[in-house]
Amino acid sequence: MKITYPPFGDARIAIESFLRDFGHEVIPPPPSTNRTLSIGVKYAPEFACLPLKITLGNYIESIEKGADTILMLGGIGPCRFGYYAEVQRRILKDLGYDMDWIVLDLSNGWMNLFRSIKKIVNGNSVIKVIKALRLAWEKVLALDKIEKISRKARPFERYKGEVDNIVRETHKKLDQAGSISQVRQVLSEYRETMDSIIDEDSLEELVKIGIVGEFYVVLDHFTNFEIARRLGELGVWAENAFYIEDIVRIYLPLFRNKDIEERTRVALPYIKRSVGGEGQRTVAHTIEFAERGFDGVIHLSPFTCMPEIVAEGILERVSKDYDIPVLTLSIDEQTGLAGITTRIEAFIDMLKTKKRRRMAG
Numbered sequence: 001m002k003i004t005y006p007p008f009g010d011a012r013i014a015i016e017s018f019l020r021d022f023g024h025e026v027i028p029p030p031p032s033t034n035r036t037l038s039i040g041v042k043y044a045p046e047f048a049c050l051p052l053k054i055t056l057g058n059y060i061e062s063i064e065k066g067a068d069t070i071l072m073l074g075g076i077g078p079c080r081f082g083y084y085a086e087v088q089r090r091i092l093k094d095l096g097y098d099m100d101w102i103v104l105d106l107s108n109g110w111m112n113l114f115r116s117i118k119k120i121v122n123g124n125s126v127i128k129v130i131k132a133l134r135l136a137w138e139k140v141l142a143l144d145k146i147e148k149i150s151r152k153a154r155p156f157e158r159y160k161g162e163v164d165n166i167v168r169e170t171h172k173k174l175d176q177a178g179s180i181s182q183v184r185q186v187l188s189e190y191r192e193t194m195d196s197i198i199d200e201d202s203l204e205e206l207v208k209i210g211i212v213g214e215f216y217v218v219l220d221h222f223t224n225f226e227i228a229r230r231l232g233e234l235g236v237w238a239e240n241a242f243y244i245e246d247i248v249r250i251y252l253p254l255f256r257n258k259d260i261e262e263r264t265r266v267a268l269p270y271i272k273r274s275v276g277g278e279g280q281r282t283v284a285h286t287i288e289f290a291e292r293g294f295d296g297v298i299h300l301s302p303f304t305c306m307p308e309i310v311a312e313g314i315l316e317r318v319s320k321d322y323d324i325p326v327l328t329l330s331i332d333e334q335t336g337l338a339g340i341t342t343r344i345e346a347f348i349d350m351l352k353t354k355k356r357r358r359m360a361g
């Protein structure tokens, strides 16, 4: 079995870790590029969500490298995410790719889920499985910390690309780490290096932006035009509303905790129930950022994504009530870097002026 998976952001390091530990031959999708996107756009239905198109392109590029099995999450909604696996399976089949699918999907009953897990576990003992999952989880936590710290450090880098180089090197070491103590060692070396870049005394002067929206677009650097790096280079400290850990907790019921529901409650005066995807959470996270004193929020929304369209309508009111500027960027295959950059720069200029005035009293 040569297995591949839908990559999103840096999660690939953790996903590969446990698949390798279970003895699978992993065929990682090549990093997403414009080619990946055009393949997805060519074969996916026109009005499919952008993440479906990009991951379809990822699969085809992995198949070209020899993958014969795809690991994916599935379900029955409440947004289109639940149908991705089935839609993509049919598209690939029509194209002549008869792949094996391992779909982690509770909606087909526990027996089906158990069969999928059995395939992933690959005959390993319970102890080995627990060990592999613990290591992968430790890598998830480390990846999130690396990302959070890099956001803080980028506005202070001594030359362009300094933080990216360090992050790249750290990711390589993390990928090779074979035990929890090695993961912790990699993280502590990274922290030390970053501490020498971050100027703690000047942090308060930075414009702080919260990034909210649909999870794939928020976490996948290619899809969001590397927004965190661009903001960092503009001297902005950008925090995400969520990182990989939160997404694992939201989409894998076994990992769920109360914190996710608690955080969503603040949105209830504006939106009573979930509208699928991150719709309700987008509203909650924007309020959260406003209450934490952030200067602005950027809302990332894949074009035609219903949950984010609903959220966008509500955000106008939240923005007024909490006096926090919100910029919505709707992203699809037609979106160009130049347009995104212009809008982001204008937004940041406005926030910087506002902040300067406020700080001057």
Ligand code: SF4
Binding pocket: 049, 050, 051, 079, 080, 081, 082, 214, 276, 277, 278, 302, 304, 305, 306, 307, 308
């Ligand atoms: S949240 Fe939006 S973009 Fe993501 S799968 Fe659902 S409908 Fe598509």
